[in-house]
Amino acid sequence: MSRVLLAFVAAALLLPGCAANFPRREVRQSASVVEYLYPKADEAPKLEPGIAILKPPVKVGIAFVPSAPRPGALPEPERAKLLARMKSSFEGRDFIGRIEVIPTAYLRPGGGFDNLAQVARMFDVDVVALVSHDQVRFNDSNALAVLYWTLVGAYVVNGDEYDIHTMIDVSVFDVASRRLLLRAPGTSRVGGSANLANYGERTRLAQADGYEKAVAEAVPRLDSELDGLKARIRAADPGVRVENRPGYKGGSAFDAGSLAFFAALAAFAWMRRRGG
Amino acid sequence: MSARLASPGVVSYLAGARIAPVLAAAVIAAVLLPDALAQRLEWQRVPLLAGEAWRLWTAPFTHHGTAHAAANAIALLVTGALAERAAGPGRVAAVLAIAALASGLGQLAFMPAMESCRGASSLAWALAGLALWAGPAGGLPFVRWALAGLAVVKFWLEMTGAPGATLPEGVAVAWAGHAAGFACGIALAPASPATRSA
Numbered sequence: 001m002s003r004v005l006l007a008f009v010a011a012a013l014l015l016p017g018c019a020a021n022f023p024r025r026e027v028r029q030s031a032s033v034v035e036y037l038y039p040k041a042d043e044a045p046k047l048e049p050g051i052a053i054l055k056p057p058v059k060v061g062i063a064f065v066p067s068a069p070r071p072g073a074l075p076e077p078e079r080a081k082l083l084a085r086m087k088s089s090f091e092g093r094d095f096i097g098r099i100e101v102i103p104t105a106y107l108r109p110g111g112g113f114d115n116l117a118q119v120a121r122m123f124d125v126d127v128v129a130l131v132s133h134d135q136v137r138f139n140d141s142n143a144l145a146v147l148y149w150t151l152v153g154a155y156v157v158n159g160d161e162y163d164i165h166t167m168i169d170v171s172v173f174d175v176a177s178r179r180l181l182l183r184a185p186g187t188s189r190v191g192g193s194a195n196l197a198n199y200g201e202r203t204r205l206a207q208a209d210g211y212e213k214a215v216a217e218a219v220p221r222l223d224s225e226l227d228g229l230k231a232r233i234r235a236a237d238p239g240v241r242v243e244n245r246p247g248y249k250g251g252s253a254f255d256a257g258s259l260a261f262f263a264a265l266a267a268f269a270w271m272r273r274r275g276g
Numbered sequence: 277m278s279a280r281l282a283s284p285g286v287v288s289y290l291a292g293a294r295i296a297p298v299l300a301a302a303v304i305a306a307v308l309l310p311d312a313l314a315q316r317l318e319w320q321r322v323p324l325l326a327g328e329a330w331r332l333w334t335a336p337f338t339h340h341g342t343a344h345a346a347a348n349a350i351a352l353l354v355t356g357a358l359a360e361r362a363a364g365p366g367r368v369a370a371v372l373a374i375a376a377l378a379s380g381l382g383q384l385a386f387m388p389a390m391e392s393c394r395g396a397s398s399l400a401w402a403l404a405g406l407a408l409w410a411g412p413a414g415g416l417p418f419v420r421w422a423l424a425g426l427a428v429v430k431f432w433l434e435m436t437g438a439p440g441a442t443l444p445e446g447v448a449v450a451w452a453g454h455a456a457g458f459a460c461g462i463a464l465a466p467a468s469p470a471t472r473s474a
Contacts, residue, residue, distance in 0.1 A: 057391050097391065254347045254397055257430050262354050264423055265404055269358050272414030 029074065029207075030134040031067035033171050037130075039110030052174035052181060052240045054126065054233070057097025060090050060172075061125035065132040066107040074133070078208055079104060082215050086131065086170060089222040095230065095242075100125055113178050120175040127181060129172045135210060137203060138163040148196055158193035162203050165189050166210035168218050172225075179239060182225040186218025294365045295372070296356020296403070300349035303396050306337040307345045314338045319380055319393040332380035333373070336396035340447055348396040355403035362410035363466055368403065375402030375460040382456030390448065398453035401427075405461025424462070431455040 062083045067073070083101045090099045100123045108115045120128055145159030153159070171183045190210040194202035233240055309317070319335035320328075339345035359368050379398035383390060404427070413420045434451035 254351050254400070257433070258351065258397070261423070261426060261430060262351060262400075262404060264426070265408060266354065266358060268416065268419050268423060269362065269407060271419070272411075272416055274414075 025139050027137040027139070028135070029067075029070070031065040031132050032134070033065050033130050033132040033169070036065045036107070036110060036132075037112055037116070037173075039112055050177040050179065051238070052177045052179040053243055054095070054174070054240060055243050056095040058095060058127055059098045059100070059125040060096055061100045061102045061120060061123050061128040062087055062090075063102035063107055063119070063128060063130060064104045065130050066104050066109045066111070068109050074208075074211060076104060078211065082211055083131065085215055085219060086129065086222065089219055089226060090129075093226060093230075096226075098125075102128070113175075116173070117175055126176070127172055127174050129170050132169045132171065133167065133211070133214075135164060135166040135207060137207060138165075139203075142193070145196075154196035156195060158195050160196065160199050161191070161193045162199075162206060163189070163191045164203070164206055164210045166207075166214040168211065168214040170218055170222055181240065182222075182229050184218050184221035184225045186214040186216070186221065188213035188217060293353070293357040293360045295360060295368050296353050299356060299372070299396075299399070300352045303337055303339070303345050303349045303352065307339060307342050309338070314394070315392075319383065321384065321391050324380070324384065333376045335380065335394060336376060336399050338394040339396070340394055344395065348400060351400040352396060352403070355400045355407060358407035359403040359410070359461070362407050367410070367464070367466060368406065371402055371406050371461055371464045372399055374464060375399055375457040378402075378460040379450075379453035379457040382452040383450055386452035387448075387450065390450070393450045393453065395450065395453075398450065398457035400457075401454045402457035402461035405458040405463075406465050407461075409462040409465035411466070427458055428455075431458070 064074075064079050064083065080101060080103070087099050087101060090096050102119060102123055102125075106119050106122065111118075116128060116130075120126070140161045140163070142159055142161055144153075144157045147153030147157045148159055166188045168186045169183060170185075172181045173179065174181055188210050190206045190213065192202060192206055229240075233242055306314075317331065317334035318338040319331050324331050339348065356368065359371070363371075376399060379402070383393055408420060408423055431451050431454055434449040434454065
């Protein structure tokens with residue numbers, strides 16, 4: 001009897017421990033492009049951009065919007081992997097030249113356009129694609145969680161559920177004019193269950209999966225928006241002007257000087273025949 | 277034949293050419309290609325470096341519009357006729373093939389900012405070099421060297437930003453292709469004149 005009593009006492013002592021270690025019901029990771037570019041805005045930012053002058057081949061930088069360091073944030077290697085996928089949308093386009101993936105460490109949270117311009121100068125890029133994100137993870141327990149009492153249940157019974165909503169938004173800014181050229185969003189929802197022992201690992205993987213799915217949805221939209229940008233430029237969008245960088249496009253052509261040379265060459269040939 | 281050679285005239289020169297008219301006609305016909313296809317054929321730095329070597333030989337057939345193509349076709353007709361008369365069609369064909377390669381590589385090496393290029397004038401400059409240097413100077417060596425010097429000055433002016441009259445605004449003249457083509461024509465010119473009737 002005393003052993004049963006001892007077991008109850010032990011369980012009662014352990015219960016608050018489990019409850020204390022259990023994650024919050026809602027966990028959020030976010031980095032907003034507005035907070036980064038307009039950190040001190042007390043009111044909605046007034047966009048007064050100039051005309052974006054693009055000089056093909058346009059040099060593009062891609063970066064995640066920086067946010068204050070917090071536990072559970074997307075690790076840098078994962079960010080690099082996602083940015084590499086987005087980079088593929090910019091590749092192979094005749095009006096886009098070099099594409100640089102910019103590590104988040106180079107951007108300062110709340111740095112604004114000044115910080116963006118510094119980074120653009122450092123990486124020698126004309127436009128920057130800023131990737132903002134917002135991910136919310138909801139944690140819930142289901143009825144099976146009661147079996148955690150058995151201790152073994154904490155390792156074999158999936159008594160906890162997660163539901164992860166992710167939103168990725170790619171905003172491409174012309175740095176010089178501060179003009180938003182295009183944006184492409186992507187969303188995803190990943191759900192699943194786990195037991196108490198592997199909950200942390202499962203949710204971490206699911207969160208990464210959520211980002212990947214959101215990026216997978218954003219990439220075709222980004223492709224489409226980039227096609228649309230080219231069409232807008234061709235249709236003489238008043239906000240975007242294209243100027244050729246010296247030497248970007250070449251033509252093998254003749255002018256008056258060339259024609260004069262060929263005339264002289266023909267005269268030389270004629271005189272040579274006469275002389276020879 | 278000697279009477280014709282002594283006083284060839286423009287018509288007999290053009291009538292005697294075999295390769296140049298075909299090339300000029302192909303240049304004009306290629307204007308009708310859809311732009312998407314022309315982009316697959318033009319000289320482009322990144323695809324070339326990735327292995328799309330055919331662009332070296334197809335780029336001369338792509339142009340920035342009808343005026344550009346027409347001017348180059350006329351230049352090809354004139355220089356091609358002179359070169360064929362001086363060196364023969366076999367040599368002309370060889371020079372064209374090698375000059376396309378040389379001018380494309382010259383642009384890669386000496387115009388690092390250039391991402392794409394269209395036009396056949398590098399070939400015309402190669403034919404000009406061939407026509408200038410094929411055979412003896414006929415008692416006019418000074419004129420030959422003076423013309424070569426003028427060509428060099430012309431390439432220098434192009435390099436320093438002289439606009440191409442038939443090129444759209446903002447398109448730079450591919451001076452490196454011109455210079456490489458001209459040098460190629462001179463290097464491959466035979467020491468003796470062609471012995472053929474035209």
